[in-house]
Amino acid sequence: MSLRHAVLGLLVVQPSTGYELARRFDASLANAWHASHSQIYPELAKLEAAGMVEVVGEGARRSKTWGATDAGRRELRRWMTEAEPVRTQRNETGLRWFLVFLLEPAERQAVLEREWAYISAEARERREFTAQLDASGRGGAFRPVLDLAERMETVMIDWLREQADAAEAERP
């Protein structure tokens, strides 16, 4: 049940409305977790009932800003330090990359080029995001995670380029 801990974690980093959480899932947490608003609002209600989040402000359009309570922080800490990590993943991109070697060279090349373009664009966005964060002085704690993302992207981009070139060379 990681949705709970993802929400709790995002709220510890920064109090947000449910709507903002939905966007933050796709921004900072895009390659770790995803949740849409129809899942977030009920989860916030459950977390409130469990005393782990609370409304810390109300704004325009009857919006509520949520923050984590001490109980919520304790639960998040317990989960990170004591709970057995669940290692099962679901990553359609990884599945495609595994299976792309079943395709003929021409089609394989096309798919690999598309993936290369996608990851390159993602890396570009991430670099902009990092630059913004650094400029605003709020880089802080999450700088290491962005650095990891950069290194992984570099590996993926290089690999996709190599495999696309190899597929091209194989074409009859």
Place this chain on the structure above:
Amino acid sequence: MSLRHAVLGLLVVQPSTGYELARRFDASLANAWHASHSQIYPELAKLEAAGMVEVVGEGARRSKTWGATDAGRRELRRWMTEAEPVRTQRNETGLRWFLVFLLEPAERQAVLEREWAYISAEARERREFTAQLDASGRGGAFRPVLDLAERMETVMIDWLREQADAAEAERP
């Protein structure tokens, strides 16, 4: 609906029983997709009804070996070349690594050391698997994917080591 394509893909690589598929999901596909037998058997039944897989052999303990039909291969190819990739991921490990920077240095170090040990062990197993495959001459098409896994593991292991050391240095 990627379970369908994961099953189809595994069966194109190698015809298998439902039981074998469950193990192959956790072996070759562990960091891309997971499915347990209670999901696999019904999916095989649906794929058979759709004419995409067929029984290609029966063995001991009333086991059935399934293989992909031409229609199944076509559907897999269509999915890879034409279907819009779904990029949403769910990766609890990634979520933990993102949130670990909320912890105090001592606890953070402990979590990072545990993760380092886990990924190192995973890398060791993958290397053994690769060596076996190479020795049996069946390395072939999937060698590139194993190479990508190796590079990613290297990046993760180095990063975890650096962050664990940094956390240790921060301890009061």
Place this chain on the structure above:
DNA sequence: TAACGCATGTAATACGTTACATGATTCT
């Protein structure tokens, strides 16, 4: 004033996990 983006919620359906259930074959 119309369109767009912010903001919150629920309902129906699909997907995934855990638990239950059974039986065959191999190994000790």
Place this chain on the structure above:
DNA sequence: AGAATCATGTAACGTATTACATGCGTTA
């Protein structure tokens, strides 16, 4: 003979997606 592993299936429950529904505030 008993335990372990192979092998297949279903049922109940929990999680996630898609579709439906509504209203506020800003901007063109």
